[in-house]
Amino acid sequence: MTSVEPRHLTNPDHLHLALALDGAGWHPAAWREPGARPDELFTAGYWTDLIQDAEAGGLDFVTIEDALGLQSQHYVPDPRTDQVRGRLDAVLIAARVAPLTRHIGLVPTVTVTHTEPFHVSKAIATLDYISSGRAGLRILVSGRRYEAGHFGRREIPEFRLADRDRPEFAALIADLFDEAADHVEVVRRLWDSWEDDAEIRDAVTGRFIDRGKLHYIDFEGRWFSVRGPSIVPRPPQGQPLVTALAHDVVPYRLAARSADLVYATPRDADHAAEIVATVRAAEAATGRPGDPLHIFGDLVVFLDAEPGAAAARRARLDEQAGRPYVSDARIFTGTPGELADLLLAGRAAGLTGFRLRPATIPHDSEAVSRDLVGELRRRGAFPERYQAPTLRGRLGLSRPANRYATT
Template sequence: MTEQVHLGIALERSGWHPAAWREASARPRDLTSARHWRDLLRTADDAGIALATIEDALALTDRFEDVDALRRDRVRGRLDAVLIASYAAPLTRRIGLVPTVTTAHPEPFHVATGIQTLDFASRGRAGVRLVAGASAAERANFGRRSSGVDAIPASGRVEDSAGILAAFREAGEFADVLARLWDSWQDDAIIRDAATGRFLDADRVHNIEFEGEFFSVTGASIVPRSPQGRPLLTVLAHQTVPYRLAAEHADLVFITPHDADGRPGFALPGILSELDAAADELRTGRERLRVHADLLVLIEDTEAAARSTAQRLDEWDGAPLTSDARIVVGTPADVADAVRELAAAGVDGVRLRPARQPADVVAIAEKVVPLLRSTGTLREDDGAGTLRARLDLARPESRYVRERVSL
């Protein structure tokens, strides 16, 4: 039997190739238009793609890019990912909407209420992707921190940087606070009994009373419990420390296996084994961590055309495209084959990063998805009402209901 996966897509301004905005098919004047994002998300939605993540950042530069040597031949500026998702919520039907949020500067209370509101606006299709860390450019934009994450250590290991370790501890607290705030209203807290004048049962709204290393949050959310109970919480992870963050706090983790080039620590079996071990140690509850693998894709009808396009983009940018994810430059069949390989290896889903938008988004929707569907690789939409249900994740009960029952 063919192993099946959910398919996701990762949207990033004009695409994941830095020179994508210069393509003839690109729409650089539309990158800050509502129409641009509506069209991309509707294309993915109509194709049956399960979820779309939307990239975001808190600085004009890319992370760790030198502020004093800012390249002017790349796309600069972006729209707020949570607001894009909220705008698209009533304009889409089934696709999950998962904006990116950096955990170093926004307050978890604000993020919790924003994502809950998105969950209501989308009728249960909201999620969030948390990014740990605070670069120098981000810190300068907020002016509240003197230290943060200025560079990846020479070893490449998160464990060798005290700043990065602190950023991931902060991200863990951030995720914990989100979940507690999402649980703070029980499902039946709102009574709406006009005859007795009781709109709310105050005993079913709970202050979270959280005190941690980075955050101190006393009260309950201002937003009632949303359709999914807890919207989908996701992270991208490459090595041990972020794997442990995902295992303890996330519903879904995006990973970046590189089986083809033999990079140490990037073989898929090793990643899955490490995630399983971390989950056994840290995870509470019965729900299994879902694992989706990333691929960066550039798609043309022939391999020669795809290679030619990639070469042209690389020449415009002045260097070959590099990525934390495996890069597939080829035909729709090549991308479908790569997805099937990952499905056979045991992942729950695959997230495709289009090198060019909208060209590769359209190619995924119109050519890759039908190929995956024809071979039975794509998990079909079963009509489940929420993103959690579509991904076979149970709707969690509020922790405060469990606590009251156990008293």
Template sequence: MTRRQHVAVALNGAGWHPAAWRETDARPRELTSARYWRELVRAADDAGIVFATIEDALVFGERAADEQQEPRTDRVRGRLDAVLVASYLAPLTRRIGLVPTITTTHTEPFHLATGLQTLDHASGGRAGARIVAGSTPQERSNFGRRTDGPVGVPASGRVEDDPAWSAAFREAGEVVTAIRALADSWEDDAIIRDRESGKFLDRERVHSIEFSGEFFSIVGASIVPRSPQGQPLITALAHQSVPYRFASEHADVVFITPSDAADVARILEELDSAAEVRREPEALRVFVDLLVLIEETDDAAAASWARLQERDQLVSDAHVVVGTPERIVDEIRAFADAGVDGVRLRPARLPSDLAAITDRVLPLAAATELLHEDDSAPTLRERLGLPRRSSHYALQEASA
């Protein structure tokens, strides 16, 4: 029996193809408008998509090594801050999880934690984060506080061969640990609000986390009371051993990029081999990334793809699927049969491929019982079958 799937989307500018902004139905003048993001995410929300990730970086464009000095002028450049976009969207959406991309190298972990907790409050329990480790030389120049860090991918292609990349993932692990600890620093019943006694806060239920790591230290509690999910959803994209190990240890959801369905078994085996380092009590959820371009016929899809590729060549880490809605559903089913928990679809063109996903792909997939049925769970963690987290301080008290 085919394993039922969750479907998420990854939103990135005018779409994941670098030439997408030149399509006639693209909206390049609106990419930094509130309306653009509101309409995209509301459409995904109405269609029942479980969460949307929002891309971000600390440079003009993508984090590519060939753009460290001068950004290309023939591609979309400039963006809005993903956490702020998600916070704006929180009260304007109903069910969809909001998962902004955050880079762990430069932003203070305390600020990341409080921003995510605030997003969880604003959304009623739908906050998450896509964790990005490391930084480029240009990002480091933008901040001007540190010079150490990775310089491109090692010649071997393996991040474990570069001590700077290994350090970046250790630092990212500490950031996630701090985010989770700060989320736990307030117990659920820390706020009393007793007018008669004049007592607003039970100070005994707010805890200093006293975190001390290799890269930073935090002593104190979060400034944000405990949020609806208890813990925000932590996600990560992983391509090889060090990122797989990071995701196994720290994440709730990992995005993988197999070459095809047959390649999934190799990746799942590698994730399983890292399971001994896992800190989280629930099993890691595995989503496959698929970059999709969708038309009503295969010929039309091929023609659209050829036009985009003629204008600018896409080089993608994800499996690319060009074809009809039926073909996209067939690909999702093949990966489901390979044992994953869901797919994250990257629309090649926005808004057109997102509209094809919401209007054609999801109804087809639902009709064949490929998707999880909506159980009306109120929070993102619950929609993914993950329980609400209790503060570990409260658990310690209960077991004392």
């Protein structure tokens, strides 16, 4: 029961597109825009509408931002009252929307630093069942001291980006990422801990399962040990999609070891080519089996059909926020045509897709799912309709063989 989806269903001329959802949009003043629904951010209806809109545009998947603490502009909580604060659990948002969508992939953010791999594995496996094979997760490493304080099980010193070259922080980061790799390893082993045909319902012998097809995973690592097997049978995709955002070599290595897809933040096409080379080298160094890593570029987008309108809108939002918006990702301001040019240049540099962060919702998210998609389709760079039933299938990834299966 492996590899049910032929790879040729994905067209090499096509770009992959994901939409990154976060509150009212990624610009801190987005919630004040006309059309925003700031008083509905904590309702099911809001998220359903957004994700259904992305599905109507044919996007491959949405990601849903999350963390184990309040949003802040820096690495410490801030006392601001003029920006969106508060979130809902991203896995549960994805689950809530899954029965109301049919095609789009659902990729919630999951912090792997303080959580139990056993719980994460069964939650995403269940999301995969509920969505009939459209689940993934975006793993997030938390180096935030205040988030560690919410769990009280370890101390994480406070540090800022500027500190990252200091040796004690480099060691901490290396540990956190090694722990994340162990976390994902456990999650993945648990997904495989039931073979696909383990449930036999054999009335003659009275056996519900063939227990020879259930496997202890017996993971022993520096941070934890987990026995298994999972309480959830192997999910429809076998291995739901694992994704990670990465800006540097340590996270690239984590992605190469553990993920199916990495989001990178190239400044331009040359930088994209450089990142692709670095990631591919990290990938080769791990000797990972199976499909190559997807490398998506992350972009914040302000999109308007009218030339100059997006820049004017960005300026107005910045003024409202009291300062210019900055991001770890490149900020694109322009028309769908200009964005299509940029995306195709990125693909030429080796990126396999893009994750777009709408500066405002619904303006920019709708502009992506309508205008940008329309523009890419005119250029033959985006499929007219969903072409595979599962998220892995849509990304041209095979259904992996079970690591424990002997037959």
